[in-house]
Amino acid sequence: MVSIHDSIGDMKGPGTRVLFIEGFYGGSHRYFARGFAENSRHRVTLATMPARYWKWRLKSSAYHILSRHDIRAFDVIFATSMTDVSQLKALAPGCPPVLLYMHENQLTYPRPEGAHRDMHLEMAQVGSCLAADRILFNSRYHKNAFFSGLKAHLDTYPEYRPSWITGALKAKAGVLYPGIGLEEPAMVKEKSGSHPAHVIWNHRWEFDKQPKSFFYALNKVKNAGIPFRLSLLGEPSIVQPEEFLAAKEMFRKELVHFGYVPSRTRYRKILENGDILVSTAIQENFGISVMEGIHAGLFPLLPDRLSYPELIPKNLHPHVLYKNRQDLAARLAFLCSGGKSAIEQRTIIGQLQKKADGFSWRKVIEKYDDELSSLVNRGLRGSQT
Numbered sequence: 001m002v003s004i005h006d007s008i009g010d011m012k013g014p015g016t017r018v019l020f021i022e023g024f025y026g027g028s029h030r031y032f033a034r035g036f037a038e039n040s041r042h043r044v045t046l047a048t049m050p051a052r053y054w055k056w057r058l059k060s061s062a063y064h065i066l067s068r069h070d071i072r073a074f075d076v077i078f079a080t081s082m083t084d085v086s087q088l089k090a091l092a093p094g095c096p097p098v099l100l101y102m103h104e105n106q107l108t109y110p111r112p113e114g115a116h117r118d119m120h121l122e123m124a125q126v127g128s129c130l131a132a133d134r135i136l137f138n139s140r141y142h143k144n145a146f147f148s149g150l151k152a153h154l155d156t157y158p159e160y161r162p163s164w165i166t167g168a169l170k171a172k173a174g175v176l177y178p179g180i181g182l183e184e185p186a187m188v189k190e191k192s193g194s195h196p197a198h199v200i201w202n203h204r205w206e207f208d209k210q211p212k213s214f215f216y217a218l219n220k221v222k223n224a225g226i227p228f229r230l231s232l233l234g235e236p237s238i239v240q241p242e243e244f245l246a247a248k249e250m251f252r253k254e255l256v257h258f259g260y261v262p263s264r265t266r267y268r269k270i271l272e273n274g275d276i277l278v279s280t281a282i283q284e285n286f287g288i289s290v291m292e293g294i295h296a297g298l299f300p301l302l303p304d305r306l307s308y309p310e311l312i313p314k315n316l317h318p319h320v321l322y323k324n325r326q327d328l329a330a331r332l333a334f335l336c337s338g339g340k341s342a343i344e345q346r347t348i349i350g351q352l353q354k355k356a357d358g359f360s361w362r363k364v365i366e367k368y369d370d371e372l373s374s375l376v377n378r379g380l381r382g383s384q385t
Contacts, residue, residue, distance in 0.1 A: 016042040016376055019074040023061030023082040026051025027204065027235055028178075028288050029103060035181050036078070039361040041369050045074070054082065058106070059124055062087035071095060075376045079132075081105060084124055086131035097375040100132035102142065103178075103285065107149030110208050110283050122153050126165065133375055135173045141307040142285035143175055176368065178286055179361035182295050183268075185353040196227035197336040198256065200274040202267075202293055205236040208283035211243045213325040217278070218251065220329035221336055228336045231257040231270055234289065271296035276335050280328070281306060295356040299340075299349055301331055313355055319348055 018040065022033045025048035037044040047065050049057060062084050071077060071088065077098040079085055089095045106121040129135055137143035147166065154161050199218070203209045221228060230251050232244060236259070248258055261267040277293035277300045284290075284306040291311070294300055302308040304321035312320050322328045334340070340348075357363070 016076060016373060017074045018042045018044045018372060019069065019071055019077050020044055020046050021061070021065055021077060021079040021083050022046065022048045023057035023065075023080070024051045024054055025049060029080060029082070031181070031288065032103070032178050033080075035179050035361050036365070036368060039179065039365040041365075042372060044078075055118075055121065057082050058121060059084065060087075062091070066091055076372050078372060081125065081128075084128045086124075086127040089131045097133040097378070098131070099134045099136065099372060099375060100129060101176075102135060102137045102146065104283075105142070105146050105149065107153050108145045112207050119156070126150065126153065129169050130165065133172065133378075134371065135169065136176045136371065137173065138176070138178050138286040139307040139310055140175050141310050143173060145285075176371065177359055177364060178288060179364045179368070180288055180291055180295075180356075180359045181264075182292070182357060182360040185295055185297070185357055196229050196254075197276055197338075198229040198231065198274040199276045199278060199332070199336070200231050200233065200271060200293060200298060201278060202231075202233040202271065202289045203279060203281065204234050205241050205244055207241070208281065209234075210280040210282050211241060211247075213280040213328065214278055215243060215247050215250070216325050217280075217329040217332050218247075221333045222251070222254070224333055226333055226336045228254055229256050230254040231274060232259070233257065233261055233267065233270065235260050268292075268296060271298060274298050276301065276332070278328070278332065279303065279308070280325070284308070287311060291356045291359055294349075294352045297349055297353065299335060299345060300352065301328060301335070303328075311355070313351060316348060316351060320352075 020033055020037060022029055025033065029051065033046055033048065037046055047069060049061055049064065061082060066088065071092050072094045074096050076096050077088065079088070079098055079100050081100065081102045081104055083100070085098050085100055088098065106118065106125045111117070137146065147170065150166060150169070154163060154165065201214060205211065218230070232247065232255070236244070248255065257270055261270065271293055274293070274296070275298065277290065277298035279287070279290055279300070279302045281303065286307050290300060290302065300320050302312065302321055304317070304323055308321060309317065322331050
């Protein structure tokens with residue numbers, strides 16, 4: 001069932017009418033959609049569907065949206081990567097211009113062990129990008145990865161390879177970091193040394209976040225006799241990963257919190273009471289949970305890959321980015337044993353918080369609104385790009 005959440009922007013008076021389509025309204029997708037709608041100067045209506053059956057959402061959510069909305073009543077469409085824009089335009093003559101925001105893409109998304117490439121999903125997403133009037137990626141890393149994946153995708157065609165697609169998509173592609181609902185940066189705590197360091201995991205409980213490497217590093221620290229506390233946050237998958245069930249037993253003495261925290265206030269409070277944030281992801285096109293943790297005053301340990309080198313100031317790479325899981329274990333042990341001085345740690349966290357604050361909605365919303373206004377002003381209604 002499609003749900004329309006308050007038509008948030010309608011309460012703000014006249015202005016550009018935006019239909020925001022999110023076919024997978026959960027987790028970071030929900031967070032992004034709500035944040036945009038609550039901060040935009042435009043009149044925003046959210047058209048959403050529950051966060052389940054993601055493959056079906058990507059392939060067919062447009063059908064359901066069209067059955068509930070006359071999209072021609074809007075000035076512009078803001079759709080995410082869970083929408084097939086080609087269906088919108090094919091089935092709704094006079095469709096307003098469409099901005100397609102790429103949270104992720106099917107050409108480069110890692111697959112669980114034993115899973116095969118789904119060429120139908122890849123082709124559907126390429127077609128969606130072709131139909132969109134403007135494409136925005138959530139990081140430079142993601143944009144570059146997409147076009148590398150596009151080349152690999154086109155190379156699988158047995159004949160008549162449409163090489164022109166690459167140029168057509170590059171001509172309308174850009175980068176715009178996602179907004180985050182951040183308050184003022186938390187004060188960096190003084191490290192008294194009287195309590196063990198509090199380590200935080202606040203990512204999805206999925207294979208692409210590589211929890212095995214995280215628990216490997218934690219186990220190394222534990223076996224070295226270095227005390228720590230642990231909070232395992234983040235949304236679990238439908239089937240709770242066995243790594244987390246095993247960790248619940250293995251680190252039962254260290255555990256402070258285990259499981260998803262629906263309250264944003266309580267979630268923020270747990271982050272602010274933490275000390276160290278770890279990511280072991282093998283797929284991360286931006287990293288909202290990481291930026292939330294940094295903003296709350298946590299010291300991050302992040303892999304030297306994906307979007308992280310782009311988001312972390314270069315002068316802090318040696319302090320924050322690790323090379324492999326052995327390096328992570330060593331760095332984690334160093335921090336948990338109080339290896340960095342309080343002054344050095346406060347300085348690094350302060351610089352990182354300033355960087356994270358730049359992604360707050362109050363800092364980026366004007367760029368989003370201007371992108372949408374630009375599409376409307378270009379008079380693209382009814383275009384078949």
